[in-house]
Amino acid sequence: MNRYFRELSVTAALGLVLLGLAVFAPAFYQPQPLLSLATREAPTLVVMCGMALVIICRQIDISVGSQFSVCSVCAGLLAARGWPLFLVVPASAAIGAVLGSLNGLLIAGLRLPSIVVTLATMVTLRQGLNLVRQGEFVNLPDGVQWFGLSQATGQWVLVAAALLLLVTMGLALRHLAAGRWIYAVGSDTEAARLAGIRPQFVTFLVFVIMGALTGLAATMNLVQSPQIQPLTGAGLELKVIAAVVVGGVAISGGRGNLWGAFAGLLLLACISPALTHLHIEAYWEKAIQGAIILLAVVADGLRQRTGGQR
Amino acid sequence: MARGPQPAPKPMAATPSTPAPLLSLRGVAKSFGGVRALRGVDFDLQAGEVHALLGENGAGKSTLIKVITGAHQPDAGEITLAGRMLGGLTPALAQQLGIACIYQQPALFPDLTVAENIGLRLEPAAAIRRIGWQRRRALAAELLARIGAHISPEAEVRALSMPEQQLVEIAGAVGAGARVVVMDEPTASLTNREQERLFTIVRELRAAGVGVIYISHRLEEIFALADRVTVLRDGASVGTHGVSDMTEAGLIKLMVGREVAQLYPPAESTPGEIVLKLAGVGCADSGVHGVNLEVRAGEIFGLAGLVGAGRTELARVLFGITPVTAGVITLGGKTIAPRSPQEAVSHGIAYVPEDRRRHGVVLEMPISENMTMAIHPRLFPGAWLRFGAERSLALDFIRDLAVKCSGCDAPGGSLSGGNQQKVSLARWLATKPRLLILDEPTQGVDVGAKSEIHRIIRRLAKDGLAVLMISSDLPEVLGMGDRIGVMRGGTLTTVLPGGAPASTVMAAALGQDENKGAA
Numbered sequence: 001m002n003r004y005f006r007e008l009s010v011t012a013a014l015g016l017v018l019l020g021l022a023v024f025a026p027a028f029y030q031p032q033p034l035l036s037l038a039t040r041e042a043p044t045l046v047v048m049c050g051m052a053l054v055i056i057c058r059q060i061d062i063s064v065g066s067q068f069s070v071c072s073v074c075a076g077l078l079a080a081r082g083w084p085l086f087l088v089v090p091a092s093a094a095i096g097a098v099l100g101s102l103n104g105l106l107i108a109g110l111r112l113p114s115i116v117v118t119l120a121t122m123v124t125l126r127q128g129l130n131l132v133r134q135g136e137f138v139n140l141p142d143g144v145q146w147f148g149l150s151q152a153t154g155q156w157v158l159v160a161a162a163l164l165l166l167v168t169m170g171l172a173l174r175h176l177a178a179g180r181w182i183y184a185v186g187s188d189t190e191a192a193r194l195a196g197i198r199p200q201f202v203t204f205l206v207f208v209i210m211g212a213l214t215g216l217a218a219t220m221n222l223v224q225s226p227q228i229q230p231l232t233g234a235g236l237e238l239k240v241i242a243a244v245v246v247g248g249v250a251i252s253g254g255r256g257n258l259w260g261a262f263a264g265l266l267l268l269a270c271i272s273p274a275l276t277h278l279h280i281e282a283y284w285e286k287a288i289q290g291a292i293i294l295l296a297v298v299a300d301g302l303r304q305r306t307g308g309q310r
Numbered sequence: 311m312a313r314g315p316q317p318a319p320k321p322m323a324a325t326p327s328t329p330a331p332l333l334s335l336r337g338v339a340k341s342f343g344g345v346r347a348l349r350g351v352d353f354d355l356q357a358g359e360v361h362a363l364l365g366e367n368g369a370g371k372s373t374l375i376k377v378i379t380g381a382h383q384p385d386a387g388e389i390t391l392a393g394r395m396l397g398g399l400t401p402a403l404a405q406q407l408g409i410a411c412i413y414q415q416p417a418l419f420p421d422l423t424v425a426e427n428i429g430l431r432l433e434p435a436a437a438i439r440r441i442g443w444q445r446r447r448a449l450a451a452e453l454l455a456r457i458g459a460h461i462s463p464e465a466e467v468r469a470l471s472m473p474e475q476q477l478v479e480i481a482g483a484v485g486a487g488a489r490v491v492v493m494d495e496p497t498a499s500l501t502n503r504e505q506e507r508l509f510t511i512v513r514e515l516r517a518a519g520v521g522v523i524y525i526s527h528r529l530e531e532i533f534a535l536a537d538r539v540t541v542l543r544d545g546a547s548v549g550t551h552g553v554s555d556m557t558e559a560g561l562i563k564l565m566v567g568r569e570v571a572q573l574y575p576p577a578e579s580t581p582g583e584i585v586l587k588l589a590g591v592g593c594a595d596s597g598v599h600g601v602n603l604e605v606r607a608g609e610i611f612g613l614a615g616l617v618g619a620g621r622t623e624l625a626r627v628l629f630g631i632t633p634v635t636a637g638v639i640t641l642g643g644k645t646i647a648p649r650s651p652q653e654a655v656s657h658g659i660a661y662v663p664e665d666r667r668r669h670g671v672v673l674e675m676p677i678s679e680n681m682t683m684a685i686h687p688r689l690f691p692g693a694w695l696r697f698g699a700e701r702s703l704a705l706d707f708i709r710d711l712a713v714k715c716s717g718c719d720a721p722g723g724s725l726s727g728g729n730q731q732k733v734s735l736a737r738w739l740a741t742k743p744r745l746l747i748l749d750e751p752t753q754g755v756d757v758g759a760k761s762e763i764h765r766i767i768r769r770l771a772k773d774g775l776a777v778l779m780i781s782s783d784l785p786e787v788l789g790m791g792d793r794i795g796v797m798r799g800g801t802l803t804t805v806l807p808g809g810a811p812a813s814t815v816m817a818a819a820l821g822q823d824e825n826k827g828a829a
Binding site for chain 1: 629631650651652655661663669670671672673674675676679683684686687690693694695719721737
């Protein structure tokens with residue numbers, strides 16, 4: 001079977017959906033709603049890039065939604081204090097990196113299972129934020145929304161930035177030795193260690209990158225609205241994990257790439273507007289998304305059973 | 311069960327006139343992939359005898375036991391228990407029929423109590439039933455008392471010592487009314503006193519009419535305990551003898567007894583200067599201690615010994631996985647103490663690990679990426695991958711080592727065992743080492759690929775590499791080693807010249823004086 005079978009099949013499924021929409025609901029292809037859809041998904045795409053690295057490394061991070069909230073609120077407060085955006089963005093990424101390094105230290109340093117560690121940090125960050133903020137919204141000053149540009153320009157900037165990041169990360173994962181290390185550690189930690197790669201260091205770094213990207217994504221969300229509510233980002237972890245898994249990144253680590261994950265994200269993101277345009281009840285959205293995820297996992301399971309041994 | 315302490319004073323050899331055997335195996339064969347682990351084994355166990363099973367590493371003892379306990383299904387052959395043919399034996403069925411196995415590492419549930427462990431084994435397997443806690447405790451206490459073990463039924467198994475856990479298993483087997491008890495190296499981790507107590511229990515089992523299959527590498531135990539002994543070699547039985555008719559030397563000869571010779575490529579190199587020198591090397595964590603040896607450039611130093619003798623542990627010390635804590639390692643005249651694999655690689659040490667499916671080849675990765683995994687800093691200065699360089703290096707190795715594959719992009723998992731081993735070897739040769747440590751280089755590899763790998767190793771030595779080759783395959787060590795070191799109990803006990811007789815190496819590995827009892 002082709003090595004990129006999973007990526008190709010997701011892309012084919014996406015193509016089919018887009019084709020179906022072109023035939024049955026050409027209204028889907030109006031530029032303005034599409035741009036809005038892309039803008040809404042831009043922060044998700046950035047978080048997804050980090051999550052793909054984490055899962056390729058045979059880890060998981062379910063605390064990204066909470067990290068996203070914390071970064072959003074912190075960035076919002078900084079902006080409200082009058083910090084310029086070109087300082088708020090790196091500051092938010094740095095806060096995310098610190099949160100990620102906390103996960104990384106516990107997981108790589110103490111060798112704790114990532115599902116438990118990030119479950120704990122997810123709850124702790126979320127509740128800590130609630131406690132401190134008491135559900136209060138952060139009102140953003142003028143000039144933050146759309147970077148002070150017109151809405152359309154702002155949207156283009158966000159989408160372009162997210163795509164640029166995707167391409168950079170995708171190329172780095174393939175063309176940097178460090179990218180190769182992530183695959184090696186995710187496939188076989190012991191083999192990687194014997195080959196002179198430091199698995200714990202790689203794992204730590206992956207969580208730091210995950211956090212930084214989440215912080216960055218929080219600012220990309222920040223500029224889209226006049227205020228930040230503390231629940232922003234809830235459920236984000238499930239969305240990105242779903243996209244990554246649908247896109248052919250093996251949950252058992254060591255396999256997959258960002259292009260597939262991107263196709264997975266587009267596929268899942270298209271469902272909701274497609275339903276609207278096809279006049280199907282919106283209740284179907286989650287059911288269809290769930291079915292797609294299930295299909296992807298079953299495909300992986302079958303692949304492992306047949307392709308695991310020569 | 312044993313109705314009182316009556317240690318049978320002298321084992322009696324079962325006479326040919328004994329009635330039909332309790333357990334009988336006829337022509338049992340089993341293959342794993344292309345490797346024939348058992349090739350038609352005949353084996354008889356009488357009721358009330360201790361029957362020892364002997365053979366070097368990989369002779370097929372474990373496989374035979376797993377067939378008897380139902381863990382493996384034989385490909386061919388018949389198993390008869392008390393005159394009844396057994397087909398499709400499963401572990402559950404074997405237990406039900408009264409076949410119990412006591413493994414070297416007790417298979418108990420560490421978080422449960424002794425009584426719960428015994429209860430789980432003896433009580434009906436229905437998921438929904440009332441547990442009679444009182445009865446369960448009383449039964450466990452009675453069984454433990456019967457075998458003379460002073461263990462509380464309430465104790466958590468985790469807190470028990472290894473020998474105590476063994477006793478719990480034996481109590482369980484006794485309680486299950488086992489007719490056949492298999493003991494796989496039960497004394498490996500016992501002190502002398504614990505061993506004596508175990509022997510008493512085994513003799514009581516025998517007196518009660520239980521058939522005991524006893525596996526041990528310690529010949530003196532076999533002479534002390536067993537009535538008959540069956541020797542396995544290369545997956546076939548080479549004969550069953552009454553223990554009283556045998557000598558230790560005779561047994562060793564039976565275990566080894568084959569011509570080594572011609573299968574192996576002859577030595578072509580003359581050893582050069584000393585590359586590796588160990589003086590009193592030890593590691594507190596892994597039990598290696600006081601190892602002295604020298605390996606020269608162009609020399610293959612074969613490292614023999616039984617499983618658990620400390621050979622892999624020594625390799626891991628040299629490669630910095632469990633760093634050295636005592637003694638001096640000198641490589642090419644320089645004293646080193648590698649604390650990590652990277653450091654060992656930078657000194658010019660390469661280690662092709664034992665379990666290639668787990669630690670050698672990354673199955674999802676293409677061959678080319680597998681081969682360059684250990685040389686990223688050198689092949690990719692500046693951290694940018696150079697796919698052209700990687701590809702040409704991989705193609706060179708594929709040609710050089712004759713790796714059979716569909717191309718250098720094929721995933722490691724698509725290769726056969728022998729070709730995976732070549733990929734693993736290539737990864738380490740790419741580091742351009744001065745010392746190559748091979749751990750079981752041909753384990754689970756078919757015969758053709760095996761001799762290919764042997765030729766490659768010879769060629770590498772000829773090119774001036776110092777090779778330290780660990781192998782449990784005695785003929786391989788004898789055929790390939792220019793010198794042969796034998797490890798036992800965590801240290802190097804003997805160094806023999808190449809071409810030493812197999813029986814001498816085996817005797818050293820077993821810790822026997824070869825001449826003892828030979829006369």
